[in-house]
Amino acid sequence: MEKKRFFRDLGHSSWQGISGIIGVLALVLGIVTYFFPSEDKQSSSPSASPTATLSAPADRKQEASPPPTENSTAPTPNTSPTDPVPSAEPVTSEPVTPEPVYLDDLEQVEGYLVTASHTIDGHEYSRSVSQEIGSSYMCGDIDPAVAGFNLGRKYKKLHVVAGLSDDTTSNVRGRFKVLGDGKLLKSATALLGEPKQMTVDVSGVLRLKLVASTQVCQYGDWGSVVWGDPVLTAE
Incomplete structure (x- = not known):
């Protein structure tokens, strides 16, 4: 026990x-x-599962963006400019200054003068307008040679050598007048070998008229009264 x-x-x-x-x-x-x-x-x-932590935002993103359906409408991009476009400045055109022009390039609207080349005091003027002297024709101021041109109020100066052609008889005296819209602008008298250089103010003139005649001529005199290379300028 x-x-x-x-x-x-x-x-x-x-x-x-x-x-x-x-x-x-x-x-x-x-x-x-x-x-x-x-x-x-x-x-x-x-803490040892980074895969699950990183994949969570992707899952939420997919849930927040469902796939588009047939009835869904894509958003319209905003195409309006952020800054206002400056308006174009008006274009101002400056007045065009006409180039110098010889009178023989213009149409004669009144009277008649011949376009020809002449020698005055040893110098040739190939763009001249003139009238021949024959027998008693153009002796005195009766029946002068006249030519009218339309300037259109575009020009300011007329430059011309007024004289007698070198083949004119020695006792002839030429008389030259420049008229603007019926008013006498300038006049000159020339002898053989003694031409006159003329610069005439034609500002605002519409109708320019050249008048030429001979004085102290005799029967049988001959030659030409010449406007040597008349040219218009805008200055």
């Missing part, structure tokens, strides 16, 4: 000792596991 109690107490004490050792080992294992987690636990922790 005593032996049975001894062995029972001994087994009970041994079991208590084993239980204590198991408890100590469990405590140590829990501490080690807490401070030194295994690789499986580290891979299953929330």
